[in-house]
Amino acid sequence: MPDPFRHYEGVPLLDLPADPPSPQVPTLAPDGAAFLSQLLFYSAAISASKRVPSTGAKYALRVNPSSGNLHPTEFHFITRGLNRWPDGLYHYRPSSHMAEQRARGDFKITSSDAPVVFVLTSIAWREAWKYRSRAYRYCLHDMGHAWQALVLAAHASGCESFAIGQFADDSLVEACRLNEDEWPMLLVELRGPSIPVRTPDGGETVWFGGRANSLSPEVIRYPAIDGIHAATKLTRLAETEPALAGSGEIPLPPPAASTRAFGDVVRARRSALDFRGGDLTMSQAQLSAILAASAQPFFADFARARLVQLYLYVHRVDGLKPGVYRHWQDGGLExxxxxxxxxxxxxxxxxxxxxxxxxxxxxxxxDLDRAARVFGDRGYRYAHFEAGAVGHRLYLAAEAHGLGATGIGAFFDDQVHRYLEIAPEQGQVIYHFAIGYPVHDPRLDA
Ligand SMILES: Cc1cc2nc3c(=O)[nH]c(=O)nc-3n(C[C@H](O)[C@H](O)[C@H](O)COP(=O)(O)O)c2cc1C
Known part of the structure; x- marks a missing residue:
């Protein structure tokens, strides 16, 4: 198993203050360090630990979920004009909640003047040693989760976000001097009045770079992963087509309300090991709230129209007969x-x-055909980012409403298509998910 923690060694390390306040009340963070600390603590930091029952060995869990807890996603960020924080390029070190300063000075990779731009990368080997060729999909799902984890934390602290998937991969690798095993997948710009800003430093970039730690003595290459990654590198810019419109005949009730604070929900979120079966039901209002959260708009250059539709296997929801239902964005279930x-x-x-x-x-x-028509082969990534992002909204909404959830990357693709009678031109299954009442997980510490 490759090391789940990437470090760029030999660079200045900047402390992110411990115990940042919860972001549910947007406050003007006095300085950049406090702002970044809060953002990362509620989106990417370690939030719990588990023990392997047979050996007693302890391992970390993070705010963002990850297939197999393998965490292929790395968080880099560029700051320009953050109060009391030097402009530059940084890599987040979750193992100690610190920022590695890889370059200092003026560093610009997008045309906007956003004071904070995240560069999210994937290390496919972290997933591939276990899941082999299928790992590429998991990296994309995890990226979707990480993206949402970041933007929801940013929104909770009063920022706006915009994600960019349309960038030239190789130029970005070069500009950020990324280690060869890290592939850039998404840029996320943050701006808004709650970010404490000053005039940018300007001036030349001083590079520290750093040596990326070796994650494992050996790496096995998976040609299908290298192939799909190369095929989905950007070739052309795209225009958007309208999404599938329609509504189901079964209306959903008004969404249930939750009073739980954002900070508590994200730090408490865990994947359920299993769910309690039996007679325990969830209400239609809870389901309605969870589906409404999944349908909230995404702010990204690839997400003006949705590519993903939810099919529900309803087992125990008050007042809904067991069955399979399709959820329509415009409302209702079919x-x-x-x-x-x-x-x-x-x-x-x-x-x-x-x-x-x-x-x-x-x-x-x-709808992978539409994704390809609109975005070319790059659309394959976007459909999976969207699925991961929807999954993340489902996780948090379930947690906020007293339920638990688990993302499910392992499913039988062709059988799902046959069971749901989905013709190839209608789309393909790309992610599974489950929500219910979690069983106790004895591996969780405290
Ligand atoms: C894309 C993705 C796929 C996953 N697939 C499965 C799965 O097939 N079965 C399962 O039990 N858990 C699955 N999980 C849950 C992970 O095992 C879980 O996120 C990880 O162990 C970290 O735990 P945490 O979510 O509590 O932080 C998946 C999670 C993600 C994000």
Whole structure:
């Protein structure tokens, strides 16, 4: 297993203050360090630990979820004119909640004047040693989760965000002198009156660079991963087509309200090991709130129209008959199958019981043809980012409403298409998900 923590060694390390205040009340953070600390503490930091029962060894869990807890995503960021924080290029070190200063001075990679721009990268090997060729998808899902984790924390502290997927990959690698195993996937610009700013430093860039730590003595190459990554590098800019419009015949009630604070929800979010089956049900108002959260707009150059549609395997939702339903963005559910779906949902999710014991499980179906028509091969990445981002909203909404959730990357693709009767031109399944009442996880510390 490759080291889940990347360090750029031999560069100045800047402390991010411990115990930043929770962002639910946007306050004018007095300085850049406090602002960055809060942002990262509520989006990417370590938030819990687990013990391996057989050996007692402890390992870290983070605010953002990750397939197999392998964390392929790295957070780099560029700051220009942050109060009491030197302009430059940084890499976040989650193992000690610190910022590695890789370059100091004026550093600009987008045309905007945003004071903070994140560069999110993926290290595919971290996933590939375990999941082999399928790992590329997991890297993209994880990127979608990390993107949402970051922007929701930013929004909670009063910032606006805009994600950019349309950039020239190789130029960005060069500009940020990324280690060869890190592939840039998304840029996220943050701006807004809650960011404490001053006039940018200007002047020349001083490079520290740093030596990237070796994550494992050996790396096995997966040609399918190198191939899809090369094929999805940017070739042309795109225009947007309208998304599939429609609504289901079954209206949903007004969403339930949650009073839990954002900071508490994100730090408490965990993936459920399994769910309590039996008679425990969730309400339609809870389901309505969770679906409404997933349907909130995304701010990105690739997300003006949605590519992903949710299919629900409803097991135990008050007042909704068990069955398969399609969720329409414009509102409502459309029933497409009736009857108990517990065995089907678990079976399709690679036999994982949690998809049957949940109150509701999901297949996310992406219109990959439209993604390719609009964005070229790059669209493959965007559909997965969107699925990860939807998944992240589902995680947080479930947690906020007293439920638990688990992202499910392992499922039988072709069987799902057959079961849901999805013709190739209608799309492909790209992610599964489950929400319900979590069982106790004995591996969690305290
Ligand atoms: C893209 C993705 C796919 C996942 N697939 C599965 C899965 O198939 N089965 C499962 O039990 N958990 C799955 N998980 C949950 C991870 O195992 C979990 O996020 C990780 O162990 C970290 O735990 P945490 O979410 O509590 O931080 C997935 C998570 C993500 C983000």
């Amino acid at each position: 029933r497409i199958k009736s009857g108990d779906q517990r065995v089907a949902a678990a079976g399709l999710s690679l036999g994982q019981a949690l998809a049957g014991n949940a109150c509701v499980a999901f297949s996310m179906i992406a």
